[in-house]
Amino acid sequence: MALAKRLRAALDFLYLGSGILAALCLIAILILIVVQMLARWTGEVFPGAPDYAGYAMAAASFLAFANALNRGAHIRVSILINAVGPKVQRIINIWCFAIGTAVAWYFVRYCVNFVYWSWKFNDVSQGQDRTALWIPQSVMLLGAVIFAIALTDHLISLILKGDHRIQRDLVDQSFGE
Numbered sequence: 001m002a003l004a005k006r007l008r009a010a011l012d013f014l015y016l017g018s019g020i021l022a023a024l025c026l027i028a029i030l031i032l033i034v035v036q037m038l039a040r041w042t043g044e045v046f047p048g049a050p051d052y053a054g055y056a057m058a059a060a061s062f063l064a065f066a067n068a069l070n071r072g073a074h075i076r077v078s079i080l081i082n083a084v085g086p087k088v089q090r091i092i093n094i095w096c097f098a099i100g101t102a103v104a105w106y107f108v109r110y111c112v113n114f115v116y117w118s119w120k121f122n123d124v125s126q127g128q129d130r131t132a133l134w135i136p137q138s139v140m141l142l143g144a145v146i147f148a149i150a151l152t153d154h155l156i157s158l159i160l161k162g163d164h165r166i167q168r169d170l171v172d173q174s175f176g177e
Helices: 002-041 049-070 079-083 086-120 134-161 170-176
Strands: none
Touching: 002 049, 002 134, 049 134, 079 086, 086 134
C-alpha cells in the first residue's frame, strides 16, 4: 500500500510539474514578445524571436495537457454520460479513456520517430535562428509522454476503482457554461 501511495504522489507531482513548466513557457512567450518590442523601439533586431515564441507555445500546449486533464479542463461532451445509469457510464468512460490512451501512445510512438529523424538528419529551422529542431520537438515529445501516462493512469484507475480521478473545478466550469 505504501508503494501505491508513493506512486500516486509521484504521478501527481509529475502532472503538476508539467503544468508549472507549461506556465513557465507562457511567461517565456511574454518575455520574448516584450524583448522583441523593445528591440524594435530601439532600432535593434532580435533574430528568431517569433520562432522561439512558437517553440515555447508548442511546449506550453503539450506540457499542459496532463495537468489540464487532471483538473477537468479538457472538453468533454457529457450529455450521453449524464443521461445513462452508473453501469453504462462506467462502460462509456472506459471506452473513451481506452481510445484516448491508445491514440496518445500511438502519437508518442510517431513523435519519437519524428524527433529521432530530426536529430539524425540534423534538421534545423528555416528561420533566422537555425535551431536544431529536435530540441523543441523533444519538449513536445515529453509533454505527449506525460499526457499518455496521465490517460493510462486514469484508465487503470477507472477499471480498478470505478473512478477516473478527474477533479472538475466548479469555478472554471461556471465560466464555460
